Amino acid sequence: MSDALKERIAAERERIDADLVALSNRLHGDPEPGWREHRSSTAVAALLASHGFTVERPYLGLDTALRATFGDPGAARFTVGLLAEYDALPGLGHACGHNLIAAMSTGAAIALAAVANEVGVAVEVIGTPAEEGGGGKIELLRRGAFAELDLALMAHPAPVDVAEARPFAVAHWHVQYDGVAAHAAAYPERGVNANDAFIIAQTAIALLRQQLPSGVRVHGVQTRGGEAPNAIPERTEGRWYVRAETTEQLLALEARVRRCFEAGALATGTTLTITPESERYAEMRTDVEALEAYRRNAIALGRDFDVPPEAATMNRASTDMGNVSAVVDAIHPYIGVGGTASNHQPAFAEACVGPAAERALRDGATALAWTALDVARARGGSG
Numbered sequence: 001m002s003d004a005l006k007e008r009i010a011a012e013r014e015r016i017d018a019d020l021v022a023l024s025n026r027l028h029g030d031p032e033p034g035w036r037e038h039r040s041s042t043a044v045a046a047l048l049a050s051h052g053f054t055v056e057r058p059y060l061g062l063d064t065a066l067r068a069t070f071g072d073p074g075a076a077r078f079t080v081g082l083l084a085e086y087d088a089l090p091g092l093g094h095a096c097g098h099n100l101i102a103a104m105s106t107g108a109a110i111a112l113a114a115v116a117n118e119v120g121v122a123v124e125v126i127g128t129p130a131e132e133g134g135g136g137k138i139e140l141l142r143r144g145a146f147a148e149l150d151l152a153l154m155a156h157p158a159p160v161d162v163a164e165a166r167p168f169a170v171a172h173w174h175v176q177y178d179g180v181a182a183h184a185a186a187y188p189e190r191g192v193n194a195n196d197a198f199i200i201a202q203t204a205i206a207l208l209r210q211q212l213p214s215g216v217r218v219h220g221v222q223t224r225g226g227e228a229p230n231a232i233p234e235r236t237e238g239r240w241y242v243r244a245e246t247t248e249q250l251l252a253l254e255a256r257v258r259r260c261f262e263a264g265a266l267a268t269g270t271t272l273t274i275t276p277e278s279e280r281y282a283e284m285r286t287d288v289e290a291l292e293a294y295r296r297n298a299i300a301l302g303r304d305f306d307v308p309p310e311a312a313t314m315n316r317a318s319t320d321m322g323n324v325s326a327v328v329d330a331i332h333p334y335i336g337v338g339g340t341a342s343n344h345q346p347a348f349a350e351a352c353v354g355p356a357a358e359r360a361l362r363d364g365a366t367a368l369a370w371t372a373l374d375v376a377r378a379r380g381g382s383g
Helices: 003-017 016-030 038-051 097-117 137-140 194-211 245-270 288-300 309-316 322-324 346-351 355-380
Strands: 054-056 067-071 078-084 121-127 152-154 156-158 170-180 216-222 235-244 271-276 334-336
Touching: 003 016, 003 355, 016 038, 038 054, 038 067, 038 097, 038 121, 038 235, 067 097, 078 097, 078 355, 097 121, 097 156, 097 170, 097 355, 121 355, 137 322, 152 288, 152 322, 152 355, 170 194, 170 245, 194 216, 194 235, 194 245, 216 271, 235 245, 245 271, 288 322, 334 355
Parallel strands: 078 121, 078 152, 156 334
Antiparallel strands: 054 067, 067 121, 170 235, 170 271, 216 235
16 A cells, blocks of 8 residues: 555645535535535535536536536546535534535545556446435435445544444435314314324324334324314324334334334224325445445544544434445545534534534545545556
8 A cells, every 4th residue: 555645635635625624614605405405516516517517407406416527437437426514403403413524525535636547447436425314325316326336435523533324214204193173162163183193093093102113213293283262273294213223123023013003093083194204315335345345534624533432423323325325336425524513403513614623524534435445446446
């Protein structure tokens, strides 16, 4: 292995440091939810184009998806894809740090491009919208994305560094009950209460949890409960997630949870509609060789993976990167930004800017690029 190549990658990453921090801060200060990341995807595309990448946006018919390429995939011996997420959480902004993901993947790609031609590597950045429940990567897969990749990489912010992602498989549901409105005082007997249906369903789910295996999760929110206290609710709505260790286990769990919602409809006489918000997210299939390369490179940069088990539970979230890993060799390590907040808390959004976040951005971009180089040389046959 030539240290000189890694030194050049690190030097290129350092040269663009100000641009990467500016990109991260820009996305953080202007958060956009899934499928509406127009300004965010524009900013990522512009930075890549300014460094010699050919950018396709929209990509495969998705307005906020992009594909940026460097080098000739037909002539390259190995094609690396850096995946960029940039959607924010409604009401919480970048409380999952996707601003840093976008900047890390962009930085890794630009740094890797500095040596790509001489080692026979083609570099891509694929901007993947709507990871937070929308399944953007799954939609891209359906349309033919990722097929040309030999390796897909990204790193995800978390409180601490954890190399291996072990995400749950997950189903995302929109749940709706339809009843009959009526005056709650004058004509209550004429109403069919859609809110009662949700209460019954949530009670049934709470009781079901006592009999569920420890490795599953069922949780959600009611987004519409009624319009006025003196009107029996005609329609109620909610968003619910069902998670399990594997897709196979998830399918069995979904049937049990669905019966809880059906109980609400049966007891109240309402009509139940359950609509998937995306295809199911799959469990992650981590490429062991690439993961070990990332671990070595991150340690060389001073990252610490020696954390208490209770501090490492963020690797049990869910991601549509799991679906990508079913068709492409992939890794999805977590990189720590420090602090006491965890993902999807307002304080974690605050932790995704500032000195600690910027260090994670620099280390993550460098470690991903170094890892791509290591794997490409091992598998692509380049000197």
